[in-house]
Amino acid sequence: MIKKLLSCLGEYKKATALSMVFVIFESFIEILIPTLMAILIDEGISQNETSIVWQIGSLLILLAILGLFIGALSGRYAAIASAGFAKNLRKTLFFNVQTFSFSNIDKFTAPSLITRMTTDVTNLQNAYQMLVRIMIKSPVQFTFAIIMSALINPNMVLIFVVVAPFLAGTLIFIGRKVHPIFERVFRSYDHLNNIVQENLHGIRVVKAYVRQAFEINKFQNISQVVYKRFTKAEKLLAFNQPLMQSTAYICILLISWVGAHLIVSQTMTTGELSSLFVYTFQILISLNMFSMVFVMFLISRASAERVVAVMDEESDLKNNQLALKTISDGRVCFEHVFFQYPTKLGQDVLKDVTFSAKTGETIGIVGGTGSAKTTLVQLIPRLYDVTKGKIEIAGRNVQDYDMDTLRKIIGVVLQNNVLFSGTILENMRWGNPTATLEEVREACIMAQADEFIQELPDGYKSHIEQGGTNVSGGQRQRLCIARALLKNPKILILDDSTSAVDTKTESKILETFRTKMPLTTKFIVAQRITSVQDADKIIVLDNGQINDIGPHEKLLQTSAIYQEIYQAQTKGFGEANAK
Template sequence: MLKLFRLLKPYTAYIAAVVVLLFVQVISDLYLPTLMANLVDIGIVSKDINYILKTGGFMLLIAAGGTICAIIAAYLSARTSIGFGKIIRQKLFSKVESFSLHEFDKFGTATLITRTTNDVNQMQQVSVLILTMMVTAPLTSIGGVVMALQQDISLSWVLVVVIPVLFAIIGGTLFRALPLFKLMQEKLDKLNLVLRENLTGIRVIRAFNRIEKEKVRFDDANADLMQNAIKINLIMAALMPAMMLIMNLTTVALVWFGAIRIDSGAMQIGSLLAFIQYATQILFSLLMLVMLFIMIPRAQVSAVRINEVLETDLDIKDPHEPITVTQGKGLVEFKDVSFRYPGADQPAISNLNFVAKPGEVTAIIGGTGSGKSTLINLISRFYDVEKGSILIDGINVKDMSQKALRAKIGFVPQKTVLFSGTIAENIQYGKQDASLEEMKHAADVAQATEFILNMEAGFNHAIAQGGANISGGQKQRLSIARALVRKPEIYIFDDSFSALDFKTDAKLRAALRPEIEKATVFLIAQSVPTVREADKIIVLDEGIIAGIGTHAELLNNCRVYRELVASQLSEEEVG
C-alpha cells in the first residue's frame, strides 16, 4: 500500500494543508471541555453572568473555527483521494496497454477490469479515511489523555483498564476478518468473469438453450460472494455494539467514582464533566481508528492486487537503444523460428524458414491448430520468438521499438473489432490524421462506400459498442478500410474475407491489387480458393512447414496441400 501512496506526490500541498487544518480542529475540540469546566466551576458556581457570557462566546468562536477547518480539510481530502484514484487508473491502464498477449492470458480480462475499478475504489475510500482519521484519531487520543490528566489523575485508572480491552477486541476482529476480505475480491473476480462470459456469449447461450444453466452459474457465484460478505458483516456487526457498551460502561464508571471524589471534596463538578468529555473523545478516536482498521485490510488486499499488475515484468520490451527505422520495402524473413506458448508441452511452431517479398502475396494455409495465427502474432510481436529471429528489411523486430514495428503493419484480424464512435473515427484508427478523401478512397477499395452512403449520417454514422448495429460483412469491410488507409509496408489479412459474398469478395480483391502491389502481403486462410492465386503459398502442418510454392507446384509435391485441396474442391475445380 505504501508503494501506491508514493503516487500522492502531486498532492503534497493538499496533504500538508489537511494535516494543519485537522491539527487546528483537534486543538479546538480538546480545548472546549476545559473551557466548559471553567464555565461550570467559576461562572455557574459563583453565578458570574459576565464570565459565563464571555466564556460561552469564546467557546462558540472556537467551535466555529474548528468546524470550518474540518469542512475545508474534508474537501481537500476528497480532492486528493479522487486524484489519487485517477492516477492509479492511469498507471493501470498504461501498464495493461503495454502487456503482451501472454500477460493478458495470465491475468484474464475479468480480474483486470475488477482491479481497475473496484480495487481502485477501495484505495480511494481508504485514502480519505487515512487523511482525516490518521491525523485526528491519534492526536485526539494523546491530547485527550493529557488534558484528562490535568483535570484529575486519580480517575485515569479507568482509562488504563478500558483501552487495552478495546485494543484486544479490535485485534481479534481484524484477525478473523482479514482472510475474508481477501476472499471478497477473489469472489468478486469470479462474479465478474461469469457475468462477462454471459454478456459476450449471449448468442451462443440462447442458441443452445443454456439460459437456465447460466442462471445457475451466476446464482452460485453471486451466492458465494453474498455468503462471504455476510460472514464479514457478522464479525463487524459485533464490533460496534461492543465498542458502545464499553464506552457507556466507561461513562458510568467515571460518573460513579467521580461522584465519590466530588463528595470528598477532591474534585469539582466541572472537572468531572470535562474528564467525561475527554474520555469520550479518547474512546471515539479509538472508534475512528477501528473504522480505519476495518477498511485498511480490504484496501491492503486491493493494493496487493494493483501492485501485481503494476509490477509485472513485461515479456516484450523495447530495446534500450532501438534502431531508428525508416521507410523500407517490407521484406520479411523468418530464420529458424520456433515458439511455444507458456506452459505448453509442444511448440506451436518449429524451425520456420521463409522469405516474404514486397510485391508478392504470401498465403499461409493449414488446418486448425497448425500455427497460422501464431505466425502472424510473432510478426506483429504480440509474442516474442523462443528461438530464431524475424527480420523486416534486415532488422530484427526485437531491435525495433514496438511502435515503429507496428507502424509498418496494416492488420485485419480474423475476429473483427470495431469501437464505439463514428465510421470515420473507426477508419481513422488506422491513420489518425487521415483526410476525408483518404477515408473515402479506402472505403471504395474495401467495397464499403455503398453501405456507408446509404446510412443517413454517412461517415458520421454512429457505430454501437462492438459494431452491434451493422452486419458481419460490413464490419469486415470497415476493418479492411482501416488497414488500407494506413498505407503500410506489410499487410496481414487473417481470414479477412470470410463474411463476404462471392461477388463482393471478387470486387474487393480486384480493387486491392493495385493498392497492395508494392507491399508485402500475408493472406491467412483455411480455404484453398482463397489462397490459390497467391504468389507463394506456405503450408503449415502441426507447426512445421509442409511445403512452399505456388498452387500448381504444391499440387505436385506437397501431400498435405493435396489433402486440403481434395477435401475442399471437386476434381473439376482442381483441374
C-alpha cells in the same frame, strides 16, 4: 506498496496537507471545549458568577462555530484529495496497461483489470479519505484527551491504559483472519465480472440458443460465492462494534464510580468530572473511529495489493536502447522459430518454423483448427516474442526495431474484428489520424466497403456502435481491412479477415491487393482455399509445424493435408451447385 500508491498523489498533495492541518485544528478546538465547560460549571454556575457564564458561554459558541467551519474545510479538502488520488491512480493503471503485451494481459485477464481500475480504486479512494481525516483526527484527539484527562486526574488514565492493549490485540486478531478472506472475495469479483462481460458480449448467441436460464444459474452461483465469502468476513468484523461499545460502557461505569468517590472526598470538582466524562467520550469515539479505519484498511489492503501488482507489472516486450527507427522494405524471414505462450510454458505452440517472404509476395497460411496459424502471424508485429529462433524484417531482427516504428509499417486485421464507438470516419482514421476524407474513401474502395457506406444515411459520418454491432459481419470485416490499408503498410496481415465476405467480394479485394499494392508483403490466414490459391507461397501448418510450403499447384500434388482441405471444399461447392 504505500510509497508506490502515494506517488499518484501528484498535484493533490497540497489538498491533503490542508485537510490534515484543518483536522488538527478541529481536534484542538474539540479538546478545548470540555475544559472551558469545567470552568463554566465550577467558576460560573457554581459560584453564581453571571459575567463568567456569559464570557465562557460566548467563547464556547464561537469555538463551536469555528470548529464547524474548520471541519467543513477539512472535509472539503479531504474529498478533493481522495478524488484526485483515485483519478491519478486510474490514469497510472490505464497508462501502464497500454504498454502491456498480449502475454501481460493474458496474465491478469481483461475482467480482472476492469475490477482493479474500478472497484479496487474506489476502495482505495474511500480508505484514503478516511485516512486523511479520521486517521489523523483519531490519534490527535486521543492524545489530547488523554493529556487533558491526566491533568485532571492521573489515576483515571490507568483505565484507558488497561483497555487500549486489549482492544489493539483484538483488532490485530480480527485483521489476520479477515484479510485472506477479502483477497478471495476480490478474486471472486474478477470471476463475476468475467461472466457478466462474456454474457453481454455474446447476448445474441445466448438468446439464439435460449440459454438465458443457464447463464442466470451461472451468474447466481458466482454471486453466491461472493456473498458467502463477504458474509464470512463481515461476521468476523461484526465483533468490532459490540467490542467497542462494551469497552465504552465499562470505562464510563468505572469513571462514574471512581469520580463519585473523588467528589465525595472533595478531591475532584463537579466541573472536572463533567469534563472528564466528555474527554472519556472523545477517547472512546477516537478509538471507535480508529476501528472504522481499521475495517476500511482491511478491505482496501487487498485492493491495494491488486492495484500495485498492475502498477509494478512491466511489459514482456521492450525496445532495445539503440532501436532502429526506419524499415526499408517488407521482406520477412522466419528462422527456426519456436514459441510458447507464457501461461503454457513447456508446451511449444510453434515448432521449428522456417520460411521467407520477398517484398511484395503474397503468403497464404492454411491448416486445421489449432494449428497455430494466428499465433504465427502475431509474432511478426511483436504482439508476442519468439521463445527461440528469430524473425527478420528487411534483414534485421524484429527485436532490433522500435516497436512503434515496426507496428506502423504493418497493417493487421486480427481474427476478432473490432470497431469502436464513433463515426465510420473516426474508425478509419485509427489507421492514419491525418488521413483526408479522399484517402479514407480510397482505402474503403479498395476494401469494397465504399458502396455500402454511401448507402448509409450519413455516409462516412454514420455512427458505429461499440464493437460494430450495428453493421453486418462482412461489413465489419471490410471496414477493418480498409482501416489497415489506410496505413499504407509495407506488410499486410489478414487473419481470417474475409470469412464473412462472399466469394465474389473477396476476389475483388484480393485482386485489388495484387494490382494496387505490388510492394506490400501480404500474409493471408484463411480457411477457404479460394482465399489463398493465387498466393505466391502457401504454408500448410499442422500442429504448429510446417507440413509443406509452395504454390497451389505444387501442394495439390505434395501435401496430403492441403489435398484433403481442397477436396472437402470443392466437393461441398460442387454439391451445392448441383442442387
